[in-house]
Amino acid sequence: MSGPLLKRTLRPIGNSTVNLQFSSSFFSSSPPAEPSPSTKPSISTVVSVLTHQRSKSRWRFLNSLCPNGFDPGEFSDIVLQIKNNPHLALRFFLWTQNKSLCNHNLISYSTLIHILARGRLRTHAKDVIQTAIRAAELEDSDNYSESERFSSSRPLKLFETLVKTYKRCGSAPFVFDLLIKALLDSKKLDSSIEIVRMLRSRGISPQVSTLNSLILLVSKCQGANVAYAIFTEVFGLDCEIEKEHVKLKGRVSPNVHTFNTLMDCFYQDGFVGRVKEIWDQLADSNSIPNSYSYSILMAVLCEEKRMGEAEELWEEMKMKKLELDVVAYNTIIGGFCKAGNTQRAEEFYREMELSGIESTFSTLEHLINGYCDTGDVDSALLVYKDMRRKRFSLNASTLEGLIEVLCAERRLLEALDVFGFAVEDSSFCPTMETFEVLINWLCQEGKIEGAFKLQAQMVGKGFKPNLKIYQSFIDAYMKEGNAEMVEKLGKEMHEIQLS
Template sequence: MAVQLLKRFPIAAHPRKFSPIFFSSYSSPPDEASATQSLVANVVSILTHNRSKSRWNQLHSLYPNGFDPIEFSEITVQLKNNPHLALRFFLWTQNKSLCNHNLLSYSTITHILARGRLKTHAQNVIKTAIRASELKEPGEDYLKSTPLKVFETLVKTYRHCGSAPFVFDLLIKSCLESRKIDPSIEIVRMLLSRGISPKVSTLNSLIYRVCRSRGAEAAYAIYREFFLLDEGSQQNLKRGFRVSPNVHTYNVFMVCYYQEGFVEKVKEIWHEMVEHNCAPSAYSYSVLMSAFCEEGNMEDVEKLWVEMRNKEMKPDVMNYNIIIGGLCKIGDIVRAEEFFREMTLSGVESAATTHEHLIKGYCNIGDVKSALLVYKDMYRKGFRPEDSTLDLMIKLMCDKDKVHEALEILRNAMDKFDLFPKEKGYEALVKGLCNEGRMEEALKLQAEMVGKGFQPNSEIYGAFIDAYVRQGNEEVAEALRKEMLQIQSQSLS
């Protein structure tokens, strides 16, 4: 269908055996046109009949001044059934500076590569065409319009080159990779206005870029327009054309709304997906479960879990992590353990996040023994804990008078992961060492803490002062009191 619909573009007539692309535009004299045809025929003959090693030297000796873009384009069209040879010819002219390529020649080779399914090479040529055009005519307005000029030239040369419709997808993707969002949107609009749609994967990529740069609401408006869901799109529907969103489309919106904190919007997108008879994926379930977890609504999370299992969907590590994390967050560590055991028995490998959730869950209920077991398992598997998890472990162990074990955890984390605690972790250790009367170790750790950019606060001073008082060293304790008061007064002034 797309190939037929492309006939609506104002493009060149269907070629005969040899039909120059734009000779009429340049009003070439008959003799000049004949000479060009002779050159094209000769070059094509050399390229197709000579050996690989000799063809390039012969071409260079015969045509030391190279070829103009029209000549190159006509040669390339004659090689359209041998896209690899056409590509080598293009690269040869580039490397030897034998053609001052313009949008015409870039478009021609792009089409030939596209019809030969050499998509990566075709996209690379498109990017080169955009960059080269920008350098020739710099300026903000031109930079915005350059992709549109490439699009226009691709349209004009499409039929002559016998191209493939996805060439326009490659152009849109190239624009997106260069962060040219507005031109991408305009190109899609021009295609849709002619009843031609890019692939749904291309539209999803564009929607994702808009989500990331302009927010979910802006992307949602584009989605409504491009998938012809608004009243203004009825004209396209009458032409019998429509592309449907897929599960990846809805996943993009659910994630974007979730990251922006709009939990209700996540639910709305879910319902819209179901209304359009689009089956959710395991990833879709993960995002909606995360939204429910954000609200502490574990009842609906478990309902989704049951729904997944009834559909014979196999949960992945992300699904398990979300439900385990949600249960740990509300303090239901027993249920979290049940899901962890199910995860293990199902053969799903745990991740660092799984252990993080369990450690935090145990720490929140004060179960230092279980937290330590999970932490050691995490350490054994080589998973790097987060700074906050390390601080939480250290604080819990110091509160339980296990300062020695807390120090051991810290040193192991420093040696294996180059991981250091935050201010609260250092504070807990210093206070723990002071309470045990291990002043020399406490002073060394406090110096290390300062070296990491954490200045001693009143809690640290208080721990040292109390420890020195217990040791009967009033002189040092008094000196620390004066120092603390001086620092406090300086901070207030």
């Protein structure tokens, strides 16, 4: 892209948006704004039909009036005259699309995007952005070689066109945020980062919510450390921009949601030490930690079984009158369950219910796992029955743990009942270890027919019999004195070992 993109005066509006005034030189490459006198009546007539005809007759009349449709420039001129009615502009666009009456290009798309943005029709604007990028991709496939298509960036072309048409359309600054968010929705991460850099290099910062979404996607795709590097860059924390022509006025600062995103990213990636670093940065910033901030730090303490410090954090939340929500309760309940203190977990669970906070799947899963770890199978079953009542489903690992403790206490029928209820959902797939445990105990109890049925179900779920499964059946037939089946299964097991 040649020449400076944006020259601007920025003034804060609210907390995160800025008002852009672009110089006339910036838009020197914009398309001709005014039609020639000979075409004005036609444009005026179309505008008159759109604004004055009844909705039922306007489209039929327009079709007869303009059977050959419109070129992109004409479309742009028409919608600009009805820009104060963005819903009508959108309907006109959709009509030209459905009737194939305009071969839209980036100029006509951009004009409509600006109109929808200034009319606060954010979802529709993002939809048109997606359409424009797909159209540019098709255009590239027709006009460029494979290497040229690879090097050209359709999102950047749309960005350039939005910049060129910004002033003419009287657009709103967050149109660029909509472009970035639409790209993030499509997982076009590189283009999103490049556009943020181009905006910042010309003194414009996207809204903090847009930057937070960018950081989150970077973390998911490239990890928390890369996300932190992007965080320091897009918020200008790595270096101060001193050059006058790129000095960032109206610069946005990270908010509590930014820091929460980073802490959660590092926690999910297993860098619990970095969570405390981000917490310290949050404390040093102008942002105030909220309940979720405390929950993430509390999760780190619970992970390390530092439950005394976790409770101190809990009391600090109470003192600051922060909301003790379901996330906070689940965090500390899960922490005490992992630490083997199910009694304290129960106390928080009762407090949670008395506070009117509805337990979730995670709440009950924590309790079941905690009871299973301590061998309290009766309490685990009580919570499991509560899960059934609430129509929650066990996940595969929790199911495996519950079945193991039931079988260990020779409560095979209850284990089979739990298993049978779980697999009523055809999409649910137990772990291989669950099948191994149940088949082994069925064989030990001499219920070989039931074990074969379960083994068939196991194969239906995509698992192949392994050595443990074969050994369970061999041991069962040896108890029965069935030498023929022992020999047959022994040969099959030997073949598996050799394969």
